[in-house]
Amino acid sequence: MEIEKSFDAKKIQSKWYKHWTKNGYFSSIPNEKTPFTIVIPPPNVTGILHMGHMLNNTIQDVLIRKARLEGFNACWVPGTDHASIATEAKVVKHLKEKGIQKEDLSRDKFLSHAWDWTEKYGGKILDQLKRLGCSCDWSRTKFTLDSDMSESVIKVFIDLHEKGLIYRGYKMVNWDPEAKTTLSNEEVVFVEEETKIYFISYKISESDDEIHVATTRPETIFGDTAIAVNPKDTRYQKFIGQNASIPILNKSIPIISDDLVDPEFGTGCLKITPAHSENDKEIGDRHNLELLDILNDDGSLNHFNLHYSGMDRFEARKKIVVELNSMGALIKSEPYVTKIGRSERTNCIIEPRLSKQWFLKMEKIAKPALNAVLNNEVQFFPKKFKNIYRNWMENIRDWNISRQLWWGHRIPVYYYTNDKNNYVVAENIDEALKLINQKKGFEYVNKEKIYQENDVLDTWFSSWIWPISVFDGIRNPDNKDFKYYYPTNDLVTGPDILFFWVARMIVSGYEFKKNKPFNSVYFTGLVRDKLGRKMSKQLGNSPDALKLIDKFGADSVRVGLLFSAPAGNDLLFDESLCQQGKNFSNKIWNSLRLLKSWTVSEKLSEPKTSTIASKWFESKFNSKLNDVEDFFRKYRISDALITIYKLIWEDYCSWYLEIIKPNYGESIDQVTYKKTLMYFKKCLKILHPFMPFLTEEIWSLIKDQKESSIIISNWPNIGSIDSNYIENFQHTQKIITNIRKFRNVNGISVNKRIELLSKNKPDYNFEFKEIVLKLVNVSIEFNNEKINNNLSSIMVESKEYFISNNFELKDDLSNIRQQLDYNLGFLKSIQSKLNNKKFVDNAPKQVLLNEQKKERDTLEKIKILENKLSK
RNA sequence: GGGCGCUUAGCUCAGUUGGUUCAGAGCACUUGGUUUACACCCAAGGGGUCGGGGGUUCGAAUCCCUCAGCGCCCACCA
Numbered sequence: 001m002e003i004e005k006s007f008d009a010k011k012i013q014s015k016w017y018k019h020w021t022k023n024g025y026f027s028s029i030p031n032e033k034t035p036f037t038i039v040i041p042p043p044n045v046t047g048i049l050h051m052g053h054m055l056n057n058t059i060q061d062v063l064i065r066k067a068r069l070e071g072f073n074a075c076w077v078p079g080t081d082h083a084s085i086a087t088e089a090k091v092v093k094h095l096k097e098k099g100i101q102k103e104d105l106s107r108d109k110f111l112s113h114a115w116d117w118t119e120k121y122g123g124k125i126l127d128q129l130k131r132l133g134c135s136c137d138w139s140r141t142k143f144t145l146d147s148d149m150s151e152s153v154i155k156v157f158i159d160l161h162e163k164g165l166i167y168r169g170y171k172m173v174n175w176d177p178e179a180k181t182t183l184s185n186e187e188v189v190f191v192e193e194e195t196k197i198y199f200i201s202y203k204i205s206e207s208d209d210e211i212h213v214a215t216t217r218p219e220t221i222f223g224d225t226a227i228a229v230n231p232k233d234t235r236y237q238k239f240i241g242q243n244a245s246i247p248i249l250n251k252s253i254p255i256i257s258d259d260l261v262d263p264e265f266g267t268g269c270l271k272i273t274p275a276h277s278e279n280d281k282e283i284g285d286r287h288n289l290e291l292l293d294i295l296n297d298d299g300s301l302n303h304f305n306l307h308y309s310g311m312d313r314f315e316a317r318k319k320i321v322v323e324l325n326s327m328g329a330l331i332k333s334e335p336y337v338t339k340i341g342r343s344e345r346t347n348c349i350i351e352p353r354l355s356k357q358w359f360l361k362m363e364k365i366a367k368p369a370l371n372a373v374l375n376n377e378v379q380f381f382p383k384k385f386k387n388i389y390r391n392w393m394e395n396i397r398d399w400n401i402s403r404q405l406w407w408g409h410r411i412p413v414y415y416y417t418n419d420k421n422n423y424v425v426a427e428n429i430d431e432a433l434k435l436i437n438q439k440k441g442f443e444y445v446n447k448e449k450i451y452q453e454n455d456v457l458d459t460w461f462s463s464w465i466w467p468i469s470v471f472d473g474i475r476n477p478d479n480k481d482f483k484y485y486y487p488t489n490d491l492v493t494g495p496d497i498l499f500f501w502v503a504r505m506i507v508s509g510y511e512f513k514k515n516k517p518f519n520s521v522y523f524t525g526l527v528r529d530k531l532g533r534k535m536s537k538q539l540g541n542s543p544d545a546l547k548l549i550d551k552f553g554a555d556s557v558r559v560g561l562l563f564s565a566p567a568g569n570d571l572l573f574d575e576s577l578c579q580q581g582k583n584f585s586n587k588i589w590n591s592l593r594l595l596k597s598w599t600v601s602e603k604l605s606e607p608k609t610s611t612i613a614s615k616w617f618e619s620k621f622n623s624k625l626n627d628v629e630d631f632f633r634k635y636r637i638s639d640a641l642i643t644i645y646k647l648i649w650e651d652y653c654s655w656y657l658e659i660i661k662p663n664y665g666e667s668i669d670q671v672t673y674k675k676t677l678m679y680f681k682k683c684l685k686i687l688h689p690f691m692p693f694l695t696e697e698i699w700s701l702i703k704d705q706k707e708s709s710i711i712i713s714n715w716p717n718i719g720s721i722d723s724n725y726i727e728n729f730q731h732t733q734k735i736i737t738n739i740r741k742f743r744n745v746n747g748i749s750v751n752k753r754i755e756l757l758s759k760n761k762p763d764y765n766f767e768f769k770e771i772v773l774k775l776v777n778v779s780i781e782f783n784n785e786k787i788n789n790n791l792s793s794i795m796v797e798s799k800e801y802f803i804s805n806n807f808e809l810k811d812d813l814s815n816i817r818q819q820l821d822y823n824l825g826f827l828k829s830i831q832s833k834l835n836n837k838k839f840v841d842n843a844p845k846q847v848l849l850n851e852q853k854k855e856r857d858t859l860e861k862i863k864i865l866e867n868k869l870s871k
Numbered sequence: 872g873g874g875c876g877c878u879u880a881g882c883u884c885a886g887u888u889g890g891u892u893c894a895g896a897g898c899a900c901u902u903g904g905u906u907u908a909c910a911c912c913c914a915a916g917g918g919g920u921c922g923g924g925g926g927u928u929c930g931a932a933u934c935c936c937u938c939a940g941c942g943c944c945c946a947c948c949a
Contacts, residue, residue: 594908
């Protein structure tokens with residue numbers, strides 16, 4: 001069969017993906033096998049695939065494909081998130097472009113636009129994951145706004161409310177003036193920015209004195225209700241109890257004292273705006289100060305602000321500064337660097353604002369989740385996130401779960417009077433009606449008099465139950481799927497949503513199911529460019545994920561990403577990594593071509609070189625597979641991949657194939673051929689999770705008739721490892737290397753050498769193999785001799801030399817002490833080695849006996865030294 | 872301010888309880904090589920005071936102290 005010289009990924013990718021789905025290899029239903037489950041971190045429904053997704057989902061696919069090969073019932077549940085703020089913002093923007101204002105639409109009308117949008121653009125990202133090769137069970141695809149998923153969310157809300165964990169509170173919250181909604185603390189990102197600090201003079205009433213305050217927010221002066229100084233601050237003692245006048249407004253406010261004021265900062269005088277600062281609120285509460293909210297929902301100033309009413313807050317700041325200056329109330333302004341909070345979604349500067357919102361009490365329900373991670377019931381990889389998690393969970397604050405948006409799960413709270421303190425919580429309006437009419441003291445009401453809360457729930461309030469709700473475990477706790485798949489095995493996600501999502505999922509798992517949602521969490525790093533910068537649209541340094549797949553093939557991009565992605569470490573991505581992946585594909589492809597080019601003879605005996613090579617390779621393969629398994633256990637996916645990469649490229653191609661390949665024009669014996677085919681298949685199997693398309697294609701070209709797809713073949717077992725063979729061969733490799741070096745140094749090329757050796761039949765394989773054969777024999781003898789001489793093959797010679805030299809006693813007492821210490825130390829090292837399970841398991845008997853003898857010798861030596869010393 | 876982590880080859884990083892896989896890997900680089908699977912290749916090679924200083928130890932990349940630099944999380948900042 002003619003096989004093309006280089007591997008073309010494009011030609012085969014969609015073919016195999018169709019093959020896999022058509023045969024249902026991805027789908028999973030509960031059976032007698034052990035399940036292995038992963039739920040996808042649901043991407044935004046209207047999102048598009050970026051590098052972070054690619055990394056994250058490649059890792060999940062590697063884990064799930066490996067589990068499938070290992071014979072688990074592998075189930076990877078895909079889905080998308082409605083992402084309320086992000087999607088609503090997109091829809092609002094889209095409508096605006098069409099000349100439609102959200103404010104002009106009814107809730108229902110807006111939602112129908114949002115659904116149109118979602119249907120048009122939604123789920124594209126899932127198709128993109130297919131191109132990457134992700135083996136999700138697509139029949140289980142979920143969307144957080146699906147009716148069953150929504151019902152679960154509502155049920156959970158009702159449950160928590162009944163437990164008294166949900167309350168409506170008037171608190172300082174983060175207000176996003178662009179999205180016009182509140183945000184949870186986690187949704188606010190603080191970044192240091194350059195701004196200005198203004199020093200403003202307030203006149204003391206009925207006096208010529210004035211008091212100076214420092215503020216970065218002069219536009220809030222109309223919300224001031226006091227000026228505070230530290231009670232111990234001698235400079236301002238005289239003012240305490242007096243009044244000062246707000247410039248422009250000429251409103252008189254009291255000067256009070258409070259410990260919270262830092263005399264060192266600014267002027268030592270703090271203007272108090274209780275409605276727009278947490279600290280000020282605290283001080284305000286202590287002194288019974290009035291709360292003056294001076295902002296509109298969109299961030300413009302409201303009617304309290306005289307001629308600034310309706311003006312945007314930053315515009316007003318400029319104008320107010322000008323006015324203050326012109327009236328002499330502005331002392332000075334200085335550049336100032338402070339941390340500004342911005343909305344994670346809209347990037348808009350957030351306003352602290354007092355507002356009535358729904359909150360979930362976290363402290364009590366967080367405890368089991370904290371303990372679960374501390375005692376490793378849920379394991380974090382890498383471990384460092386355990387402490388970060390602990391820190392957050394131990395200081396957890398109540399979760400603001402309401403959002404002033406329409407796109408999302410509408411809070412199931414029904415009011416039945418104008419007083420919002422009178423409400424019921426129910427699954428729907430009919431249930432609500434029943435509940436209301438059961439209440440004593442209320443006359444019969446009908447549906448028209450009931451109105452539902454306008455706010456929707458935070459997006460994360462639906463995703464925090466994702467591992468439960470995708471299996472319908474909230475509505476039907478006893479259903480087969482949920483009982484079978486939950487708890488899931490691994491969660492793969494970025495550390496940026498540790499608090500948003502991971503922590504809360506663990507909380508919800510224990511709260512609703514008394515069980516963890518997953519065994520392990522693998523935190524990926526951030527994908528950066530090769531200069532270490534974050535990928536961003538502005539910088540234009542984020543490669544188009546799909547173009548990369550087109551250019552290099554999905555397999556190459558997958559391994560390109562994984563080559564340098566140790567868990568939790570940021571990944572500096574560069575296209576050259578994909579090129580490396582592509583080169584690897586080609587290397588493997590060509591080893592297939594080599595195999596296919598051979599004619600197999602009838603001969604049933606293999607040459608001695610082949611016997612040696614195959615025995616060596618078997619041991620080598622097993623020992624590397626052992627390493628790979630170990631890396632997987634530690635979730636060191638990159639290391640596992642690199643181990644396989646080297647095993648295939650160096651050990652299989654460069655050494656094994658070079659040794660066994662027949663001379664030019666000759667055929668290969670059956671035994672060697674069959675073994676080689678077997679080794680190749682084993683290599684492909686362990687590579688399959690990383691490079692599914694390539695391995696499936698090659699598999700199809702070499703498999704037996706009775707064998708089916710590689711995707712459902714089996715993960716190889718670790719066979720016996722004969723370390724003698726590995727070591728002997730290592731020795732041989734060294735000698736061969738030296739010969740090659742010698743040849744290079746002398747500048748004689750292989751071809752020239754061949755010419756010299758034989759003018760009739762140029763064959764460097766011949767020469768190479770002769771050398772191998774001779775050297776292997778020599779080295780086996782050499783090593784056996786070593787063992788017979790009671791010299792451990794794992795002891796480095798130099799060390800032996802060192803030790804034997806130090807055993808020679810000098811008649812110098814000052815040296816004896818030192819020698820004693822040396823020997824004690826050496827004894828310790830031998831003993832620790834003999835206690836080491838790994839060493840005992842792997843060392844040949846003779847080596848062990850040898851070590852024990854050394855131990856005895858050392859003890860003897862120590863006795864002699866001690867005797868000498870005591871004399 | 873509280874917490875966590877990092878600093879090892881030109882780059883990205885491994886390096887388990889201190890010793891014998893301890894100074895490593897991949898990439899990059901240098902040199903030599905294509906009539907025979909693969910130049911998307913083969914072979915050989917150069918490169919590091921393990922951030923600085925101090926300590927413990929017979930022995931330190933590894934443990935302790937200290938200094939310097941970098942990063943992350945939380946809180947606060949008029």
